[in-house]
Amino acid sequence: MQVSSSEQAIIAGGCFWCTEAVFRDVIGVTEVESGYIGGTKSNPTYKEVCSGTTGHAEAIRVTYDPATI
Known part of the structure; x- marks a missing residue:
């Protein structure tokens, strides 16, 4: 059984609401906080x-x- 751990990235790309919406739909993303x-x-x-x-x-x-993305 493979155990994966989560990682975090901080991204500044203009309006955080627009950027947040894109990442919420990415498979493997578990949380997005603005x-x-x-x-x-x-x-x-x-x-x-x-x-x-x-x-x-x-x-x-x-x-x-990171194992998914």
């Missing part, structure tokens, strides 16, 4: 990030089975 990476402000709001003043990027964290 959020922000980088930046200078702790816990920024969506509006603050979109203003371009915080230095953050919208991103997703993808958890996947």
Whole structure:
């Protein structure tokens, strides 16, 4: 019996809702979580990030089975 472990990748590709939707349909992906990476402000709001003043990027964290993908 082969036991596979999951791995994670963080991807920043513009709008996280659009990127998240694509990865949710990929066979082998077990979880997709959206959020922000980088930046200078702790816990920024969506509006603050979109203003371009915080230095953050919208991103997703993808958890996947490397044996499947």
